[in-house]
Amino acid sequence: MDELFALASLTGFGHVTVEMVVMWFVIVGLFYLAVAKNFEPLLLVPIAFGALLANLPTEGVINEPIGEAAGGLYYYISQGIHLELFPPLIFLGVGALTDFGPVIANPRTFLLGAAAQFGVFATFLGAIVIGFSPEQAGAIGIIGGADGPTSIFLSNKLAPELLAPIAVAAYSYMALVPLLQPPIMRALTTENERKIKMRSLRQVSRLEKLAFALTVTVLVILLVPAASALIGMLMLGNFIRECGVAERLSKASQNELINVVTIFLGTSVGITMTGERFLQIETLSILALGVVAFGISTGTGVIMAKVMNLFLTEKINPLIGSAGVSAVPMAARVSQVEGQRADPSNFLLMHAMGPNVAGVIGTAVVAGYFIAVFGAG
Amino acid sequence: MDELFALASLTGFGHVTVEMVVMWFVIVGLFYLAVAKNFEPLLLVPIAFGALLANLPTEGVINEPIGEAAGGLYYYISQGIHLELFPPLIFLGVGALTDFGPVIANPRTFLLGAAAQFGVFATFLGAIVIGFSPEQAGAIGIIGGADGPTSIFLSNKLAPELLAPIAVAAYSYMALVPLLQPPIMRALTTENERKIKMRSLRQVSRLEKLAFALTVTVLVILLVPAASALIGMLMLGNFIRECGVAERLSKASQNELINVVTIFLGTSVGITMTGERFLQIETLSILALGVVAFGISTGTGVIMAKVMNLFLTEKINPLIGSAGVSAVPMAARVSQVEGQRADPSNFLLMHAMGPNVAGVIGTAVVAGYFIAVFGAG
Amino acid sequence: MDELFALASLTGFGHVTVEMVVMWFVIVGLFYLAVAKNFEPLLLVPIAFGALLANLPTEGVINEPIGEAAGGLYYYISQGIHLELFPPLIFLGVGALTDFGPVIANPRTFLLGAAAQFGVFATFLGAIVIGFSPEQAGAIGIIGGADGPTSIFLSNKLAPELLAPIAVAAYSYMALVPLLQPPIMRALTTENERKIKMRSLRQVSRLEKLAFALTVTVLVILLVPAASALIGMLMLGNFIRECGVAERLSKASQNELINVVTIFLGTSVGITMTGERFLQIETLSILALGVVAFGISTGTGVIMAKVMNLFLTEKINPLIGSAGVSAVPMAARVSQVEGQRADPSNFLLMHAMGPNVAGVIGTAVVAGYFIAVFGAG
Amino acid sequence: MTEYVVFSLSGFGLVMLVLSALWITCALLGLILGPRSKPAAPKVASPPPAPSPSPVAKGVPAAHVAAITAAVAAVTGGRARVVRVLAPAHGTTDWGQAGRHQLMANRRVRGGWAPIPAVSQKTSLISPTGGSRSS
Amino acid sequence: MTEYVVFSLSGFGLVMLVLSALWITCALLGLILGPRSKPAAPKVASPPPAPSPSPVAKGVPAAHVAAITAAVAAVTGGRARVVRVLAPAHGTTDWGQAGRHQLMANRRVRGGWAPIPAVSQKTSLISPTGGSRSS
Amino acid sequence: MTEYVVFSLSGFGLVMLVLSALWITCALLGLILGPRSKPAAPKVASPPPAPSPSPVAKGVPAAHVAAITAAVAAVTGGRARVVRVLAPAHGTTDWGQAGRHQLMANRRVRGGWAPIPAVSQKTSLISPTGGSRSS
Ligand code: NA
Ligand code: NA
């Protein structure tokens, strides 16, 4: 009988909490979104699985090392988040996967990528009003930039206690772009504006692309030094991609490196999603603020295109403005779909890729600004 | 002359010991088994090469860091064993490589995978009798589970001084499965039993496989929390594999990650194989106990199938019981071969994969049990 | 106005130095050599990009950790150089990519690979005369071995302050081999010597290749223990390659592992190329000494072949002597081209691969010698 | 010593318990998520993928056709069609086949919540005759 | 609260400033390094890669031909020639195409300082008829 | 200064010694493990892989055929056969060839203790003519 009791005490049932059980349902929901609804599964599957491990009475997975005894596996792996290694490494891969040609061919679209950051600041203010600290408000606002690695990077730096809900919001809403954006885009544009055709993009030479990668590196680091790690790695990856003489390294960045780091990043984020942390009223606020941020960013992108049309002779179809929130390449596809809805002969995809990739740079700049102001304090 | 003497003193000849020279022959034997006999070469080649480095008067390979000076390469790499990182990472890849369909389609075979763990405990008792400490006895017994990463994981935790002989025994005997198992299987079964045909397995849907991965994670962690790291990573890899929406991550787990970690794991194990440690009477005891463990596990798997047949209307061919020792997929192939020897029209392979993959889970559970009891003490 | 001023103070313009601007031109030069001239782009592109980051007022890229705050990305990545992990890992990949068949088939060419190390010592003496410390002189001399990872390994150990110029010199001159070597080769040989035809190499069995890998490991580690890490990993990679039963590991070494490490190694080297360090008269000395080292090594390789011809009945074409400087496989190709220039029906490529791969071992031996003498002191 | 025997029996009991729990759960999962009706007649086992005697693909197992088709589809984005794969109709041992099937199982691409669809042999045939396709 | 509004406006101004700077720099880069003359007539946008109605490659987009050719070239070292890729001339949504184009853009191999050369359709044709090639 | 000269000469001597030791060991290895008899006539060197003038494979070096065959074999598990690889019979510089040979050497799959078997050209031919195969 004693033996049986001893056996039972070895099991983990005694450590199951109500929060854990509630989280199991949340996690099943995440898996459903990821697998059945195809919501950014590359990130949400590892995040949800990490969350499952966080909400079970595990041993040897999360615990810190004590004296000579080794810590849990994720104590070590999640150092890649705490030491801010994974997001820049992901950006190395993203750079190697991204063709900046569209924004080089039509650099006016940089303004659209910039305008779409307005939602970040609006949401920052909203979060301040609700009662979040400025650091937390910045990390929440950045969700509107629709850039997962940047959100994780910033939130680890400014508000690590909110890492999980911010990451979940960032990736979920990126997946929701095809639902969230179209109503806003249609509300802010006229039928005629949506029918504007843009002339096809010129070819961009390799030399231009290389010069672009170096220019962005130099300019952004000079103007916003705190964005160095993200922009530096993004452009390193892009230079390796475009130089054409380092195919081996380009492939390694685009595949092995980004894939392995994605598994570790996702599960490390998920592992922070314990019930006590996640089942807070704050999480709901963050999810709500995230939607607002997305919506405002979408709107200001469209509006900026309309404002620019007041001055430009060669008009921009304002539908590509919404692509400035990044969420590459989904937001650009939404622009394409909405454009074809207005005029089936209109092809906006490549034009929308301009603000789309510009938005990645824009969000990194905003993150740098927040870090510069709040990171030191 | 002084110069010449100085030169000679720089060489390593002065540090060659008798143990080293003896080990060279052992190592040549390991290379022969790995390369010419194809004994688990993916592990035995790195292990043997690591052992070679361990038995040469190297500098800058194994030494610890002193003050500012860096340690040797394998001082750092073998942290992946000491900190218990490599075995769970290997399990991530194993999970991504394993199809649990056969055991889901015929879950009765879980019992065979469980029964085949009996050898572990029998050997544990044998090792205690011989005079090993309980921790050592547990690490030795687990060889009978025929699961390399689990053996390394457990032995690093309970008896790191026995890591090398245990790993060598585990991998060598896994390779010897086609020689060790058939006599036992034939001795314990009748001709008629060996001719039992089993009806073909039903198809298993993706949803079932995903539910299975989550269920195993939850149940095993709840029941045996100390098995969390192994089972968690195994099922993370399997979920990534089966979800079908994260092909990139699945491939990364199945290839890059597991291959690179295998090189590091193998050489790190080998590097512990110094002459002083390995050339002990204990090593012979371990090798002997390992064979016993394998034999008993094979036998109890077969016997369990026969016991189950007393109660089941739809009989199980007891030849698949031996596959419960894991050694995926070799043990299952042995079942297939023995089945065809009795009746050439009998195809047991997929049926034997059931206990085979169940045995992986079973051995991880046993490891968790040993850790729970001895790991803390 | 205050706000504007505050904003401006956040930018990095205030931290731009004259040295940085000068370095930008150096860096553009490196990019030009790498991308347009195809000078070892796999290394020079990452080095140059790392140098760009080193010469911009970055934040969060290079800085050390302070208290709880994480260090910059490259603080962590460049530990792979400081802890001497990257060069041996590169050698693991190099070993998996190298076929030592030519030197096994014609082992006399080992002497050519040895002779070509003379330039290392000559340059060592020259550097001493100029005023470098013995440690620095050794690290500079090794440039003549034309072996990038070995140069980085040695210079990190003996003269980390010279790491960047030595790495740049090593990789640039390796790329310059087709320009630097031919004049020397022609000056030291007669038309008749260049027309010598060599009989085709015998086939080398797998068993011989495996025995070779083990023999080199044992012999070199016994004779020069300080070369253990480099030679050990080189031969581990080669054994994995040649054993034919570990294809997975061989591919992982040849691709994922070496590619990812190359990105990190290159950028980590570049990150040390700050203006203050690189814009020194020393750098010019190193570049000059590097050319001298290359030249002498080329010459002594050729001369050794001529000396050997005095004793051999089966003559060696002295044009393959220059391939002893390694720079695999460029130096061997130069031998081939020069051979065909003398006699279009002469095919020296495979013969030249002998001294070429022997030179890799030779340079590692020299590095071990320097470490043994100066590393401890 | 007795304590170690008790410990061992407890441990073995635990393993039996845990894996029995998995058995029961799996059985329940199968009832809920598995195929609606149990397969009617208990068919006796036959070689797993059972290369059906298709008139055209003689000598080329369907699974291989599937693999080749998948490879081509991956490159062409699903547009091109494999029309011919020629192979001598010799046999190999089941060993090799089992190994390869297992390997290919790891490579298979999936979609939707449905079970893995068997690759339709009709959409990706490989005819041994040159001119038949255009007819 | 005012300070946060000022802070936000400053931040948004900074982003506009930085990305405007990039706009200007890119425009300058385009003037210096871009194509010499601006494209003459402002052509209205058409589907990006515009699979021109080539007589032979019907149903097989040029980009796919390019991909297959590149794959073959990678294996054969540029010596062998793809002579035929057969594909049904059905349509897919532009969604899929965009995704695949993007994927293939990541794989493209480049050479020289020139812009990426369009793969010549003439050197790598894919005729839907069996016998035509030898004629 | 003298000490550095001595040091350098010692070092160079060490390198010569170590690599001479490797020479001797290799020579011994070759005697023990190498081919039984020394090659009879000292044949003068010819281009390494010597694409023999096979009647059918004109323009397609055997090594390329081997590579393609290996690729197909990897996909099909050894069952399918490459019957045709078409290539223009133009020449390239030896530079490119050497590079590619080297690359392919890294990819080659091996088996058994025997030396790498030359790929039989008969089992994997590549005829430059379109219609000949079906005849
Ligand atoms: Na963005
Ligand atoms: Na087992």
Ligand code: NA
């Ligand atoms: Na060298």
